[in-house]
Amino acid sequence: MKFLKIVLFVAVILAIAGIFMPQSYTVKREITIAAQADDIRGYVESMDSWERWVTWDEVQPPAENRPAQMQSGVGSGKYFSANSGSGWFVIKSDSAIDGFEYTTHLDTGNKATGLVRLVELGPETKVEWIVKGSVKSPPVLAPYIAKSKEFLVGSELNQNLKNLKKIIEQEER
Numbered sequence: 001m002k003f004l005k006i007v008l009f010v011a012v013i014l015a016i017a018g019i020f021m022p023q024s025y026t027v028k029r030e031i032t033i034a035a036q037a038d039d040i041r042g043y044v045e046s047m048d049s050w051e052r053w054v055t056w057d058e059v060q061p062p063a064e065n066r067p068a069q070m071q072s073g074v075g076s077g078k079y080f081s082a083n084s085g086s087g088w089f090v091i092k093s094d095s096a097i098d099g100f101e102y103t104t105h106l107d108t109g110n111k112a113t114g115l116v117r118l119v120e121l122g123p124e125t126k127v128e129w130i131v132k133g134s135v136k137s138p139p140v141l142a143p144y145i146a147k148s149k150e151f152l153v154g155s156e157l158n159q160n161l162k163n164l165k166k167i168i169e170q171e172e173r
Contacts, residue, residue, distance in 0.1 A: 021143030024134040025150045029157040030126055033165045037118040037125045040168055044100050044116050044127075045091075047076050053163040055156050056082035077102075083152050089114070099128075110135050127164065129157050 033040060043049040077090035087106035092113075094100050099117035106112070112133025119126040131153050135142040 023136065023142040023146050024132070025146040025153070026130065026132045027150055027153045027157060028128065028130045029154060029161055030128045031161040031165050032121065032124050032126050033168050034124050035168050036123075037120045040118055040125055040127060040164070043164060043168065044118070045073070045094055047078050050078065053160060053167055054080075055159045055163070056080040082156055104131075104133070108135075109137070127161060129161060131157065 043053065074091050074094055077088055079088040080086060085106045085108060087104060087108075089102045089104040092101045092103055099115050101116075102114045104112040104114060110133060112131055114129070114131045117128040117130075119128065133146075133149065135146045135149065
């Protein structure tokens with residue numbers, strides 16, 4: 001009985017803490033690639049190229065939730081399934097200065113924004129990938145889910161950037 005009271009007490013404390021914790025998350029990862037930004041840009045801007053280096057699986061979207069069918073540029077997108085969730089994303093903007101920005105619509109109803117920025121460093125380019133989002137439900141658990149997103153999304157971004165680096169540096173040789 002004492003054990004049950006302790007478990008209940010801890011659950012209440014966690015629920016109360018969850019109400020006051022932030023429900024948003026920001027994940028930033030970067031990698032330096034031995035190539036010029038123009039050589040990398042094609043891999044980032046083309047949806048066909050993403051299939052070569054991202055860790056998520058492309059899946060067929062449900063009929064009521066079909067993203068744009070373009071393969072590159074503003075308005076193109078993909079439906080995906082990954083460890084951090086599933087949904088679809090669409091490219092919002094594409095600029096050599098500001099980067100490649102997209103919005104992710106998750107099947108849970110939550111939304112996130114992403115930015116892939118290329119910063120030239122002489123013969124190399126730093127690729128920065130930033131994802132920002134928030135978790136709205138369930139309200140008490142949302143902050144804890146947001147914290148887990150930082151880990152899940154972060155590990156996926158790391159792997160994606162390593163894959164991108166490997167492909168580009170091998171093809172540059």
